[in-house]
Amino acid sequence: MRSGLNIIIFRVLPVLGILLLGFVWLAPAFLAHAAAGSLVIYSGRKEKAIKPVVEAFTKLTGIPVDLKVGKTSGLANEIRMEKSTPRGDLFISTEGGIMEILAKEGLFDPYQSPKTKAVPGDFKSTSGMWTGISGRARIILYNKNLVREKDVPRSVFDLTKPQWKGKLAIAGTRERTTLAWVSTLVAEKGEAFTRDYLKGLHANGLKILADNTEVWQGVGRGEFAIGLTNSPNYYLAKKNGLPVGVAYPDQGPSDIGTPISPNAAAVIKGAANRDAAHRFIDFVLSPDGQRILVTADYEIPIIPGMDPGEVLPAKAIKTPKTSEERLAELAEPTLKLLAGLSPDW
């Protein structure tokens, strides 16, 4: 027993003491939260697309920003988990439906920027919970070496034709824009029609990939002739020197059009830096902010009258009139529909 006590006094305590000292010394570094006063942005938009905007914002306002970039869905989950003690101030997503879902769960604070009025009604929340900041259209991306100009499909519904067998790719629902696209089809054409159409795509050997990067890379490198993806990916592939072409499908007078998904921003409820978050939204909707989004990632400007550069502007694209609220309602049934067709979605 005595030896045991000695051990504690002479051997264990010094070690514990040293560890404690070490901890006290290191603790400030380990326990440091994001610097107070920094605007914390959770961005589902790529770093390449959002960072230039953030840098310009900091330069203009002097407000430092801590940026956390990830997948929209993962960050949305994080915001849901953090509900009791929110850590982020502003959420930027790649799609509107998810904003409606989070808004319904009471995770956002409404904000009407003076500029929000200029944002078309389809691209903002009716209750002011979120606002679109830019857009991306659903496109057919094709490899120019594998598809002749005259064969380029003009409608997504042409893709079930036998000539495209084994040549098609799409990202799974891990990409919210894929989910939004299928939900739009359900809204416009009905569930039975959509199921038959998707069955037709599966019969044609549609490959479901992890994300849109895989789609445009796969098409660009010739693994697939045709990919269903979003408009910035066309410009991105072209910039990377890949032989790709683009078709905005279903643009005829009797066709349904192709959806434009808004990239959207919302202030997280309980945000510590609400004013800074408001100022950021103001900035993104300003001509400077819009210009950066267009040039950095070829996004479609959301404020009418902005110079879209080489990007096809929203007014030149025929779109279906499915609201983001409707898309949010359809999310779960659509996922069920897709799960019934293939586990790969």
Next chain:
Amino acid sequence: MKDAQPNAIATMPAGTVSADRKSSPFMALLFILSAMAAGLVLSPLLYLLSSALKPGALQAISVPTVVTLAGKTLALATLATVWAMVLALPLAWLVIRTDVPGRSLFRWLGVIPLAIPSYIAALTYIALLGPVGTVNSWLTALTGVHGQWVNIYGYWGGIFVLGLVTYPYIFLLVCGALESTNPAVEETARSLGEGRLGVFRRITLPMLRPSILAGGLLVFLYAMSDFGSLSLLRVHVFTTEIYHQLNTRFDQSASAMLSFVLVLITIAVLLGQRVLLNRGSYVTVTGTARVARPIPLGRWRWPGFALACSILGLSVFIPLAVLLSQAGSAGQLAEVFGEQWGFLKNSLGLASATALAAVLIGLVVAQTGRRIKPAGSGIPGIVQLGYAIPGTVLGLSLILLYNTYAPWLYGTVALLIVAYLIRFLTQAVQGVDAALAGINPHLEEAARSLAATPSRVLRQVLAPLLRPTLFGVCALVFISTMKELDATLLLRPAGFDTLPVRVYIHTVEAEYAKAAALSLMLIGFTALPWLVVTRLREKKLI
């Protein structure tokens, strides 16, 4: 440790040593610390269980789906483990027991695959063996026939890549065991007329069994919980389904339920390993181990060399060559290095802190499991369960737990260390436990009976025998932490990125040159401490 004359050469079956030692405060402290480690791991598990038991968890996903997924996942993990053994065992035997040329270099290089994150290995092999990869275009150019000759995507590709990046777990432990088993036993058996094969089957293999099982277990559990490479290779398994339920459907109960099934499978596997280990094990009675005289391979030297080269070629040279070719010129590489220095610092700091903590906790937990019976014997098992929780699920569980109950810890770097410990303590416990298994408990008993205090036993008897293992374990946890991505993505404080997070971001954004340069940086700095430790050990400096 110098080669000493073996004074008492014998091996004997290790029976259970009587544990009726008087409980000392030292033991009590050991127990309390171990219980705390178990609590650390159990908290997210209990959270998972509570969400899995919510009504409706089984609605979203049917039982047959779960069973099919479980079958596919188990088969994948089993085949990956077999593949890893096929790679590891010949290489270990060649470098430790034979005179194959370049053996010490091979021993160094054999660890490098561990430093290559599975998702990076998958990306390099996709670039090489994908449908439009380098090999297919070469073959097309060569034969003039347009077509997909090879395709890495799918189930077999997943097994191939996982085996390549995990075989060092087995290689390392088996190398250590081959070095520390007393060659005199084998030599005696030879002199008594037993053939080479007989010696291997009846002497060497039984002595290697704990190491093979421990390494195999790490490979198996790694394969079962891997997400990154399997998702890239388009394999549909448990982890990818969990990710889908969690991040697309936002269905926490379904993902918690699936994760819990994964944990149950892990429990079964751990119990299975225990049963196998207890079926007769052998310990060396002497404290000193002499290094075996290498077996001359004769005309098999160069074929042996070629075999070692091809194993390392597949697992080290090819991925590194692909990355180098993607990364561009040396100037570009240097530029990326300079630019990303801060992220490297983040990664190195985190990994060192985690490795140190894991070794200390691993030592405490393993010793508790072996010496405090029956109260402590379950603790190592509990601590090892954390390995089964997929990183994404662990990340979200910890967010909810710590943001609610310890908000001062959440959003800090310290929480990242907690997550890493939960994920990687298994490696520390397995490693230390396997080493303790090879030490005769009677050795410790004898020291104690000569009135040595427990701490003196630890310092003078156990520490010298354990030292190589402890350094090895430290390096292993360091390596795993350096590579961790899934939990880090969720738990990192805003504005605090690690190297794997940067690789991920640049890969998603298709900046492959940058991603490749960063991958090389990550691999280099992940492997470096290990190489230093091995070098120092060779020079007998530690």
